[in-house]
Amino acid sequence: MGKNLLVGQSGGPTAVINGSLYGVAKKGLEDVSVDHVYGMVNGIEGFLNGHVMDMSTLMEDGSIELLPTTPGAYLGSCRYKLPENLDDPVYPELFRKFDEYEIGLFFYIGGNDSMDTVSKLSRYAASIESPIRFIGVPKTIDNDLVLTDHTPGFGSAAKYVATTVREIAVDASVYDNKKSVTIVEIMGRHAGWLTAASALARKFEGDNPVLIYLPETDFDQEAFISQVKTALETTSNLVVCISEGIHDDKGTFICEYASEVGTDNFGHKMLTGSGKYLENLVKDKLGVKVRSVELNVCQRCSSSCLSATDVEEAKAAGSYAVERALLGDTGVMITFNRAKNEPYEMELGTADVNQICNAEKPVPAEWICNDGSDVTEDFLRYALPLIQGHVEVPEKDGLPHFIFRK
Amino acid sequence: MGKNLLVGQSGGPTAVINGSLYGVAKKGLEDVSVDHVYGMVNGIEGFLNGHVMDMSTLMEDGSIELLPTTPGAYLGSCRYKLPENLDDPVYPELFRKFDEYEIGLFFYIGGNDSMDTVSKLSRYAASIESPIRFIGVPKTIDNDLVLTDHTPGFGSAAKYVATTVREIAVDASVYDNKKSVTIVEIMGRHAGWLTAASALARKFEGDNPVLIYLPETDFDQEAFISQVKTALETTSNLVVCISEGIHDDKGTFICEYASEVGTDNFGHKMLTGSGKYLENLVKDKLGVKVRSVELNVCQRCSSSCLSATDVEEAKAAGSYAVERALLGDTGVMITFNRAKNEPYEMELGTADVNQICNAEKPVPAEWICNDGSDVTEDFLRYALPLIQGHVEVPEKDGLPHFIFRK
Structure with a gap:
């Protein structure tokens, strides 16, 4: 088996995806059984085009600590x-390149779509009896990966x-003699975890954001206007948080009522403008x-x-992924299992990557309350640590001192 | 003369306007010649409606330190x-209220429009020979007040x-195999100081943001497209910073090409959408x-x-304002005079508030370069400290622990 390690990042960036890269690279560079640690520049696509860097340079000048x-x-x-069909010529091409770099361990840091890559590569490896081990390291601000308590990047x-x-x-509260509504649009196409996190902003019961709408429930424009109207009776300067992906009971995204939308490479609808649309709706219906x-x-x-917790967990996931690969694991993603909530205790584990890729974990229905306009205490207890x-x-x-490739 | 102090905040909030409130309140509460420190809730308008709080409560529970x-x-x-006409009945009404609270010292923390209030109150005071001293404490993220090196809030x-x-x-750079343009719209109606500050983001020569457009120069849509096209030849993932108030040589705001705009109470045009308009323009003309x-x-x-420098200066401005008022100053605003740049040394002073209100300080023409698409080293030397x-x-x-009125 090749004695070298290959690591890459894929999908949308997060604040801590480099923490996991640090964990993988440092562990790999320190382990005597690993010769070289290579980074794929621009993921598997860049690797196919021969864009690879030697990560040891970051150790030598100490910049890895940034x-x-x-x-x-x-x-x-x-x-x-990667193509669904494992008979596609891209697979032997990739594995020829893996052999060229004498790769024995492969790590891909990403979300659902990246786990799809890990799944396909590990299945192809099995089919050709390649000894290369493929491990997924989770990251996504969306927190929508299944079989894990949460994902680095979300915190x-x-x-x-x-x-x-x-x-x-x-x-919003500085002019509290005049009624106002502020609508905050938060990322989250199908899962509302990040929008739900806005509830943590409350300093006391009944504080803003008073209304929170996730894509896990159907959004009713009339009910929304009525809820805003009621909330304005007790909160002069109302803050409403919405997920970019809110939609009505027909499945039509609210932003689609305002403008045309396109789709990205993965067939996801590209969303924009739900907040802007609701801004105009509230202005029109309530005149505030x-x-x-x-x-x-x-x-x-x-x-x-x-979040210090998040940064430490991102690093730990990367480091643990190398440990597990060296122990022989392949075709798995690193997972987080909450052992205890108070005090918070997390254990690392693994799960079959095939069960994770292309699946999505929504906010549980029992954590959504008030006719879909708020989240429960249980959610807050989950998110707070x-x-x-x-x-x-x-x-x-x-200014913040960042590391960057020259 | 009344032995009490009255302080208020006015205009748009900043990150450090409460630092100046801290400076005024703490100095006032500590000075033996001041009996009570009162805060106007919602500025002069709230004061007229009898909304006043005793600031000593914040000292008692220690929350003032937040x-x-x-x-x-x-x-x-x-x-x-306040009305332009000093014969308006609101003036005697205000001064009756000042007497009711035995006010001897009045501080107003704000920008141009707030200095207009200080100017009118001090002029009316002079006309009725009132001994009350009126001092303006500067704050604005726009940094557009004249007769001062800069204003707290800007840093x-x-x-x-x-x-x-x-x-x-x-x-933006994570997918550097595909050309892209990111347009960042920054606050600043007439003065481009804050947009210019985006130049500080560069990590090396030629780094993003490559193009920066201020409202101090006329914006030419054709020249813009040509500059973006040229910049894309050397920077795949281009970041462009624009001020919300950019306008063409006819004085038409760029956002007006996209949508209707209204005006606020002071007759300022309300702006929105220059970035969105240019996004569509670039998409249309360059297809990236x-x-x-x-x-x-x-x-x-x-x-x-x-910025620690900004927070300290905001506090110092408040504290110095009380000192100067106790020394007999009135009708002035606290100013910052740069004694030295390296190392940075700032001296506090005062200037006639009548010369400040309703005037605006733009970014000097000699600090704008490259046909209005960048700022000079001189600006960076000014802003960096x-x-x-x-x-x-x-x-x-x-989460950040904020103090708030219950």
């Missing part, structure tokens, strides 16, 4: 879907969302001052609100 | 413009903008992948990127 506090994907990412994104919504609520704020890419790339701990990001000239 | 790291306006704000907003643009650039990000209210309300130093915001349950 990885866990650098957002984005240091190695670059891709959205490349920091949740902390960013809760912090920002608390700040937006403070900002309304604004909408789209949290946008900062949710997944901000280093300002890193994941945002704990502050991470000091090294500064240079007054 | 003020400097709490964004927004603790006392609440207003956008109330933290600039740090937020530069940090966030650096993070957005990192996020484009997205636009509106930084929105987080620029003025984020506690995550507080203002974003220095990290502030640890107290956390509670994993």
Whole structure:
């Protein structure tokens, strides 16, 4: 078996995906049974085009220590879907390249679509009796992977969302003599975990955000207007959080009522504008001052609100993935199992990657309440440990000091 | 003369306006010649309606120490413009109320419009020979007040903008095999200081944001497209920063090409959508992948990127204002005078508030270069000291712990 390790990042970036890269690379570089640690530049797509870097350079100049506090994907990412048909010539081509680099261990850090890549590569490996071990390291701000308590990336994104919504609520309240509505649009195509995390922003019972809408329930525009109207009776400066993916009972996305949408490479609908649409709706129906704020890419790339818990878990997942691969595991994803909630205790494990890829874990129905306009205490108890701990990001000239490829 | 102090906040919030409130309140509460420190709830408009709080309660429970790291306006704000005509009955009404509370010292923390309030009150006071002293304490993220090197609020907003643009650039670069344009829309109606601060995000020469457009120069859509096209030749994932207030040589705001705009109470045009408009323009003309990000209210309300220099200066301005008032000054605003740049040394002073209100300080023409698509090294040397130093915001349950009125 090849004595070298290959690691890549795929899908949308998160604030801690480089933490997992750090975990994999450092463990690999330190382990005597691993000769070289190679990084795929721009994922499996870049690897196919021969874009590979030797990760030992980051150890030599010490810059590897900047990885866990650098957002984005240091190695670059891709959205490349391997063919469903394992007879496709891309598979032997890839495995020839693996052999060329004498790869024995393969790690892919990503979400559902990346686990699909790990699944296909490990199944193809089995079919040709290749000894290469393929392991998935989870990351997604969406927190929608099954068979794991949560995924690295969610904690920091949740902390960013809760912090920002608390700040937006403070900002909205400065003119409290005039009624106003602020609609905050949060990432989450099908799963509302990140939108639900906005509930953490409340400083006391009944505090903003008063209304929270997830894509797990059908969104009714008339019920929404009536709920906003009722909420404005007790909260002058109302903050409403919505998921970008809210839709009605016919399955029509709310943003589709406003504008045309396209689809991405994976056939996902590209969403934009649910907040803007509802802003106009509230203005039209209730005549109050309304604004909408789209949290946008900062949710997944901000280093300002890193959760120490999340960063440590991202690193641990990467490191543990190398351990398990060396023990012989393949075709699995690293999972998190909550042993205890108070105090919070997490155990790492593995699960069959074939059962994870292309599946999605929604927020459970029993954690959604008030006719789909809020989340329960159970959700808060689940999410709270994941945002704990502050991470000091090294500064240079007054700004966060990030590592980047030249 | 009344032995009590009255302080209020007005205009849009900033991340450090509560730092100045802290400076005024603490100095007032500690000074033996001041009996009571009162806060106007929702500025002069709230005061007229009898909304006043005793600030000593914050000293008693120690919560005053949370003020400097709490964004927004603790006392609440207003956008109330006093009548131009000093014969208006609101003036004697206000001064009757000042006497009722035995006010001798009046402090108003705000921007141009708030200085207009200080100007009118001090002029009316002179006309009736009132001994009350009126002092303006500057704050604005826009940094557009004249007769001062800069204003508290700008440093933290600039740090937020530069940090966030650096993070957005990192996020944009993860798929560097595909050309893309990210347009970031930054606050600033007439003055481009905050948009200019995005240049601080560059990690090396030629780094993103490659193109920066301020409202100080006329924006030419054809020249813009040609500059984007040229920049894409050397930067695959281009980040462009624009001020919300960019306009063409006819004075038409770029966003007006997209949608209707209204005006606020002060007759300012309400802007939205320049970024969105240019996103569509680039897509249409160049056919590349484009997205636009509106930084929105987080620029003025984020506690995550507080500049230690800014927080300290905001506190000092408040404290110095009380000193100067006790020395007999009135009708002035506290100013910052840069004594030295390296190392940075700032001296506090005062200037006639009548010369400040309703005037605006643009970014100097000699600090704008490359046909209006960049800022010079001189601007960077000016701005860099203002974003220095990290502030640890107290956390509670994993989120920033803010003080708020119950």
